[in-house]
Amino acid sequence: MTGAELYALTGIALFVIGLHGLIRYAHLMRKILALNVTGAGVFLVVAALAERGQDGTPDPVPQALVITGIVVAVAATGLALVLMLRVASATGRAELPDPRSE
Template structure:
């Protein structure tokens, strides 16, 4: 939760694209941790596999979205440099 709040703060208050991206990933990390923690069902029962599977899916999507954003950002920078 703290990670999520820090991520939002950083996302809104920094101008640089790279910082925004990192902040966004920190936010995502916060959400993933909450999901993993929610899977806890007491000491005896095994953890709930459904949130774990969702987090696994989310990590891969986050990585690919970050890669796309980085490529777009680099491209925008190039275009700005040419002007």
């Protein structure tokens, strides 16, 4: 197994762990952290797949994608944290109600 494959498989593992956390845990802080783990997994896959050249020179495009992706993830996390605080102050708990009971 090459290094790139190891990184890509680790990325997919992180992606799955993150999605699992997003669905499994009720607390919003855990959901937001899980979303960041998912994002880290995707970015790892993107960066790992960058190694394409035979002489080992990495492809710069995926690196640019990852940087853009991280910026987007930071913005999304910021908005999610603010919303979480407002949900917590409006309902008294940082959790989402069961959609069936709404």
